Amino acid sequence: MNPSNYLYLSAVLFAIGALGVLVRRNAIVVFMCVELMLNACNLAFVSFSRVHGNLDGQVIAFFVMVVAASEVVVGLAIIMTIFRTRRSASVDEANLLKY
Amino acid sequence: MSATLAVVGSFEIPTIEYAALAPIMIVMGAAVLAVLVEAFVPQRFRRVTQLVITFASLVGAFAMVVKAGGTSQIVAMGSVAIDGPTLFMQGSILVLAALAALVMAERQVDPSGDSFAPRASALPGSADEQAFTRLGWLQTEIWPLFLFCVGGMLLFPASTDLLTMFVALEVLSLPLYVMVGLARRRRLLSQEAALKYFVLGAFSSAFFLYGTALLYGFAGTVSLTGIANALSASAADSGLVVTGVALLAVGLLFKVGAAPFHQWTPDVYQGSPTSVTGFMAACTKVAAFGALMRVLYVALGGISWDWRPVMYVISALTMIVGTLFALTQTDIKRMLAYSSVAQAGFMLVGVVATSAAGLQGTMVYLLAYGIATVGAFAILTLVRDSTGEASHLSQWAGLGRRSPWVASAFALFLLAFAGIPLTSGFTGKFAVFTAGVAGGATSVVVIGVVASAVAAFFYVRVIVLMFFTEPSAEGGPSVVVPSAFTKSAITISVALTLVIGVLPQLVLNLVGQAGVFVR
Numbered sequence: 131m132n133p134s135n136y137l138y139l140s141a142v143l144f145a146i147g148a149l150g151v152l153v154r155r156n157a158i159v160v161f162m163c164v165e166l167m168l169n170a171c172n173l174a175f176v177s178f179s180r181v182h183g184n185l186d187g188q189v190i191a192f193f194v195m196v197v198a199a200s201e202v203v204v205g206l207a208i209i210m211t212i213f214r215t216r217r218s219a220s221v222d223e224a225n226l227l228k229y
Numbered sequence: 230m231s232a233t234l235a236v237v238g239s240f241e242i243p244t245i246e247y248a249a250l251a252p253i254m255i256v257m258g259a260a261v262l263a264v265l266v267e268a269f270v271p272q273r274f275r276r277v278t279q280l281v282i283t284f285a286s287l288v289g290a291f292a293m294v295v296k297a298g299g300t301s302q303i304v305a306m307g308s309v310a311i312d313g314p315t316l317f318m319q320g321s322i323l324v325l326a327a328l329a330a331l332v333m334a335e336r337q338v339d340p341s342g343d344s345f346a347p348r349a350s351a352l353p354g355s356a357d358e359q360a361f362t363r364l365g366w367l368q369t370e371i372w373p374l375f376l377f378c379v380g381g382m383l384l385f386p387a388s389t390d391l392l393t394m395f396v397a398l399e400v401l402s403l404p405l406y407v408m409v410g411l412a413r414r415r416r417l418l419s420q421e422a423a424l425k426y427f428v429l430g431a432f433s434s435a436f437f438l439y440g441t442a443l444l445y446g447f448a449g450t451v452s453l454t455g456i457a458n459a460l461s462a463s464a465a466d467s468g469l470v471v472t473g474v475a476l477l478a479v480g481l482l483f484k485v486g487a488a489p490f491h492q493w494t495p496d497v498y499q500g501s502p503t504s505v506t507g508f509m510a511a512c513t514k515v516a517a518f519g520a521l522m523r524v525l526y527v528a529l530g531g532i533s534w535d536w537r538p539v540m541y542v543i544s545a546l547t548m549i550v551g552t553l554f555a556l557t558q559t560d561i562k563r564m565l566a567y568s569s570v571a572q573a574g575f576m577l578v579g580v581v582a583t584s585a586a587g588l589q590g591t592m593v594y595l596l597a598y599g600i601a602t603v604g605a606f607a608i609l610t611l612v613r614d615s616t617g618e619a620s621h622l623s624q625w626a627g628l629g630r631r632s633p634w635v636a637s638a639f640a641l642f643l644l645a646f647a648g649i650p651l652t653s654g655f656t657g658k659f660a661v662f663t664a665g666v667a668g669g670a671t672s673v674v675v676i677g678v679v680a681s682a683v684a685a686f687f688y689v690r691v692i693v694l695m696f697f698t699e700p701s702a703e704g705g706p707s708v709v710v711p712s713a714f715t716k717s718a719i720t721i722s723v724a725l726t727l728v729i730g731v732l733p734q735l736v737l738n739l740v741g742q743a744g745v746f747v748r
Contacts, residue, residue, distance in 0.1 A: 137446070144439055151432050160428055167435035174442035182449040187442075190392050190451065194438065197399045201431055204403045208410060208423045215353055215420060221428065224421040227496040 136177040143170035157209045157219040161202075168198045246304040249297060249311040252290040252319055253383045259286030260376035267370055279372040283330055286376065290383070291323040301747045307452055308393045310523075313743030315387040317592050318519040322512050325599040326379045329508035331718035332607045333371060338709045339617075342367045344502045344610065345411045346419075353416040371411060374404040375508070382512050386519020389527070391441040391451040391477070394520055398437065398484065401516060402430050405509055409501040414617035422500025429483070429493045437480025443473030444528075453528035454748050460531045474529060474536060481524065484517035487543055487577060488550040491570045495554075498566035503618060506562065507606030510569050511599035514576075518595055522580055522588055527746050533583050540581045541673050547574030548680040556687050562620045564687065565605060568646055571684055572598050578677050579661035582668030589740040590660030596736065597653035597729050601645040604722030607715055608639045612706050619706035625691065627700025632708040636695045638723050643688040645726050648681050653729035656736070 143166060150163030172191040179187025213219045247254065259282050266278050294316050301312040336343045345368060347361035381401030388394040410423030445451050447469040448459035460470065483490040498506045529536060551571025558564035576598070579591035612619050612628065612635075619625075629636035645654035658681065665674040729736050 140442075144435075147435070148432075151428070157424065157428065161431070164428070164431045164435055167432075168438060171435065171438040171442045174439065175445060178442065178446035178449075181446065184449060186450060187445060190441075190445070193392060193396060197396065200403060201399065204406055205427055205431065208406060208420070208427050211349065211410065212420050212424050215417065221424070224424055226418055226421055227425070227500055 133177045133180045136173060136180075140170045140173035140177065143167075143173065155220050155222055157212065157221050160221060161205050161209065164205075165198060165202070168194055168201075243306045245306075246302075246311075249300060249302065249304045250309065251293040251297075252323070253309075253380060253387070255286050255290045255293065256376055256383060257380040259283070260373050260380055263373035263376055267373060275369045276367070279369045280334055283372050283376060284327065287323050287327045287330065287379070291320060291327075294320045294323065299742075301744070303389055303747060307454075308390050309384070309387050310389040310747050311387065312745075312747035314519065314522075314588060314592065314746055317740055317743040318386045318515055318595070319383050321515050321592070321596045321599060322379065322382050324596075325511040325515065325603055326375075326382075326508065328600070328603045328607075328718050328721060329504065329511065330375065331714045332504040332507060332603065332610065333375065335504070335610065335711055335715045336367070337712040338610055338613070338715065339413065341365070341413070344413055344504055345371055346413050346416060349411050353420075371408060374408050378404040378408070379512070382516035385516040386523060388520065389453050389523070391444065391453070391456075391524075394524075395434070395438055395441060398434055398480070398520075401513070402434065402484075405505075405513070406430060408505045409497055409509075411505070412500070412502040415500075418500040419502065420500075422497045425500075426493055426497045433480045433483035433490065436476045436483075440473045440475070440477030440480065443469045443476065447473060453524065456528040457531055457748070460529070470532070471535075474532075477524065478536075478539075481517065481521045482543065484513060485521055485577075486514070486517075486570055486573045488547040488570065488574070491547065491550065491573075494570055495563050495566040498569070499560065499562045499620075503562065503606050503610045507603045510565075510606065511602045514569070514573065515595045515599055518576060518580070518591060522591065523746055525580065526583065526588065527748055530583070537581055537583065537670075540577065541670060544574050544577035544581055544670075544673050545676045547571070547577060548677055549574075552680045552684045555684065558687075559622045560620050561622055561625065561691070562606075562609060564622070564691075565602075565609075568684065568688075569598075569602065571680060572646065574680070575658060575661060575677055578665040578670060578673055581670050581673060582661075582664040584664060584668050585745050586664035587661070587668055588745060589737075589743065590657070590664040592740050592743065593660045593729075593733075593736055594657030597645065597657035597726070600653060600722050600725045600729070601642040604719055604726065605639060605642040605646075607718050607722065608635055608642070610715065611635060611709050611711055613709055614706040622691070622694065623701070624706050626694050626698040626705070628694075628708070629696035630700065635708050638719055640692045640695065641723060641726060643691055645730070647685040647688040649685075651727075651730045653726045656729050656733040660737070 147163045147167035151160050154160050175187035175190045263282050270278050303310050341362050347366040351358040378401050381397050384397035406427040410420050412419035448456045486494045551567050555564050555567035576591050576594050579587045645652035648654040648658035662674050
């Protein structure tokens with residue numbers, strides 16, 4: 131199978147994730163969209179690794195997974211504190227800081 | 230299916246140059262140690278232990294940076310470059326972090342303890358939180374976070390492959406997201422700032438990563454020199470390169486705080502605890518500019534004709550946006566945030582010069598700006614009323630009459646931001662603007678000079694407010710007398726601002742010796 135199809139898929143996933151961050155209102159969903167973007171990067175790394183025939187891309191994917199996991203830890207903690215304070219995880223309601 | 234993966238025949242043991250990596254390793258090791266201290270040392274000894282670990286590791290790392298002076302090599306299997314610019318920036322980060330740590334260690338300014346929430350998990354305004362405050366609980370968890378952050382900052386400008394750079398970016402960002410949300414007072418604002426910083430930061434690092442993936446697809450490697458070689462070998466401009474560089478730049482320019490990726494700056498600077506604001510404004514900027522310049526100069530130096538026009542526009546836009554928005558602010562913290570956006574624009578003038586002089590000018594500017602920033606935010610923590618820090622502009626009216634020393638120090642930092650001669654800011658601005666003209670970026674320099682003139686207006690407005698305006702009738706905020714920690718931070722900042730302004734040759738010689746990036 132042609133590896134470039136996987137690259138198109140990864141670009142589509144990245145775009146869906148980026149669009150989701152911009153249009154969704156729930157902080158958890160926004161965060162899931164960021165994770166989707168990171169996984170799209172992983173798919174691109176692994177596909178390019180196949181194209182070039184070296185292992186760098188696959189190793190990088192493991193690093194990205196670790197970073198994504200630690201981002202989940204910090205991100206969910208921050209979203210949880212906001213949710214407990216405001217009883218809402220909507221990013222629209224976090225609007226005290228402006229102008 | 231014809232592509233076959235290279236079979237790894239024998240395992241090659243990596244060589245790690247521990248001596249060259251010592252500054253990073255000392256700070257990272259101290260961070261791990263500080264986590265263990267939180268777990269095992271009794272509460273009443275924790276603060277002293279954490280402070281000893283923090284300052285000892287910063288001083289130790291700085292000593293190793295000084296000892297490594299003059300080396301120029303790529304270590305850790307081609308992942309980390311220890312060269313002149315790296316060492317200068319690591320030294321700057323360590324000095325600025327130590328100054329910021331002095332402000333964070335302050336426990337005399339806030340009547341209920343320090344400036345951090347006693348328990349970040351307690352709901353703002355809840356009975357739990359009031360009980361913690363009444364019992365005088367204080368937390369020291371800020372120190373391991375701080376050290377991890379500094380460790381990431383030391384690695385970020387030194388990394389010579391995009392993977393190491395990404396990991397360093399996350400190591401410096403993740404603790405910062407948490408530190409931003411830990412303010413003792415105005416906790417809703419603090420938590421909101423943490424949320425915004427986290428969501429936007431994670432978003433931008435995903436862009437950085439996809440840019441890395443595309444450049445890997447183009448070059449087959451993520452090392453900066455490998456990408457440079459692939460670029461010089463290929464004749465035609467590849468779509469992968471253009472898209473990859475653009476996405477990579479989004480991630481880096483976000484950290485730098487350049488327009489149009491600066492929107493997080495005012496909110497995050499205003500919401501976070503002021504001592505943390507000073508730390509991240511100064512140190513993150515040094516680290517992020519170091520990484521940005523290394524990517525642009527080492528990996529993309531060969532295609533500078535393609536990215537320079539875009540960076541011209543971004544630099545000009547950053548100066549204009551930062552200056553204009555700073556003019557309209559009524560909150561000093563927010564005004565300094567927009568001013569830091571404008572300062573990022575001035576530094577980008579040095580970056581677009583694409584010369585050794587531009588690199589060195591930017592490094593001088595970063596150090597000068599960082600010192601004045603830490604000092605200015607340290608003074609912000611001292612001006613307080615009953616609800617906490619009084620950061621509204623009108624509350625500062627007549628401050629110079631009641632507390633001439635504090636107001637004079639703040640005025641000095643503002644003059645340094647404005648780039649008035651005999652302050653460090655002038656040295657920095659002069660260095661980047663001359664490099665910009667020599668590098669052919671005259672139009673951007675003209676915009677920069679006009680923007681600095683406009684920026685001088687809102688800096689001087691605060692000085693006029695402090696010294697030549699009657700204080701409001703109902704008393705207003707008072708200036709708290711801090712302990713030796715904040716006092717020494719402010720004193721050192723004032724001294725360094727004056728020294729770099731009056732004797733610029735000291736620091737100019739230092740960056741002159743630093744030379745250029747190793748390839």
